[in-house]
Amino acid sequence: MIQVGSHVLFAQAHIPGSEYIGPASSDAGVQRLRNRVESLPRTKFILLYCGCCPWGHCPNVKPADDALHAMGFTNVKVLYISDNFGTNWVDKGYPVAKGE
Amino acid sequence: MLATGAITLGVVVALYSVRHNRAPAVAPSSTASHALAPDFTLPQPDGESLHLSAYRGKVVLLDFWATWCYPCREEIPHLVDLQQKYGDRGLQVLGISMDDSPDPVGPFYQQFHMNYPVVMGTAKTGESYGGILGLPITFLIGRDGRIYAKHIGATNASVFEKEIKDLLQAP
Numbered sequence: 001m002i003q004v005g006s007h008v009l010f011a012q013a014h015i016p017g018s019e020y021i022g023p024a025s026s027d028a029g030v031q032r033l034r035n036r037v038e039s040l041p042r043t044k045f046i047l048l049y050c051g052c053c054p055w056g057h058c059p060n061v062k063p064a065d066d067a068l069h070a071m072g073f074t075n076v077k078v079l080y081i082s083d084n085f086g087t088n089w090v091d092k093g094y095p096v097a098k099g100e
Numbered sequence: 101m102l103a104t105g106a107i108t109l110g111v112v113v114a115l116y117s118v119r120h121n122r123a124p125a126v127a128p129s130s131t132a133s134h135a136l137a138p139d140f141t142l143p144q145p146d147g148e149s150l151h152l153s154a155y156r157g158k159v160v161l162l163d164f165w166a167t168w169c170y171p172c173r174e175e176i177p178h179l180v181d182l183q184q185k186y187g188d189r190g191l192q193v194l195g196i197s198m199d200d201s202p203d204p205v206g207p208f209y210q211q212f213h214m215n216y217p218v219v220m221g222t223a224k225t226g227e228s229y230g231g232i233l234g235l236p237i238t239f240l241i242g243r244d245g246r247i248y249a250k251h252i253g254a255t256n257a258s259v260f261e262k263e264i265k266d267l268l269q270a271p
Contacts, residue, residue, distance in 0.1 A: 006198055012226045051234065052166070052169060057169075083252075084234020086231055
């Protein structure tokens with residue numbers, strides 16, 4: 001499970017067990033994502049999420065999803081967060097972890 | 101019948117306008133339920149520190165944003181306009197960038213002709229403001245340093261403008 005948005009937001013709250021990779025809207029972030037998953041079997045289940053802003057405006061999840069599919073991963077899902085991580089996850093009382 | 105329909109349509113439109121354009125009421129005279137805005141000292145992209153407390157006595161529009169946030173990019177030109185229009189009357193817009201690095205902030209600042217200070221936010225800053233877990237999030241702070249409004253997501257500039265005018269008029 002990989003968060004592909006903002007580190008400052010990740011440090012405040014993230015889904016327990018998820019890793020931070022970096023904003024996939026940047027070339028550097030996408031490259032870090034590629035490096036992280038390179039050694040994984042292409043059938044590995046990978047869940048991506050962001051939650052920076054409303055789903056239709058998120059600049060991070062699509063580049064991340066596209067990058068993984070281009071690498072041949074066949075079991076990639078993206079967590080749908082309609083408004084933002086605070087409203088749709090934290091405020092709902094779902095599990096949250098803080099810090100790095 | 102046509103006149104009745106027109107009157108009905110007019111009432112519906114009026115009710116819609118009232119419902120969707122009504123700005124949250126800011127009540128500067130009522131401080132009991134308005135918390136003091138957490139003070140912070142944060143670096144600007146050039147490294148120079150900025151203290152929120154230095155702006156006590158001004159109305160502060162505090163905007164949490166990031167360079168890659170599309171709703172923020174749509175909202176910021178309106179914040180520039182508000183600073184231009186109300187700066188002489190006591191408004192100060194402050195931007196807190198939640199970018200991971202200051203590197204993209206300088207070019208963005210120039211591109212968007214930003215006319216107000218921007219600092220680099222931290223997780224600690226976000227937590228002190230109740231958790232900044234989406235962008236943009238904007239606070240209106242009165243001259244007394246208290247928070248009078250919070251907006252999650254991009255907000256119509258007319259809403260900000262009404263709140264700013266109310267707060268500028270407050271003692």
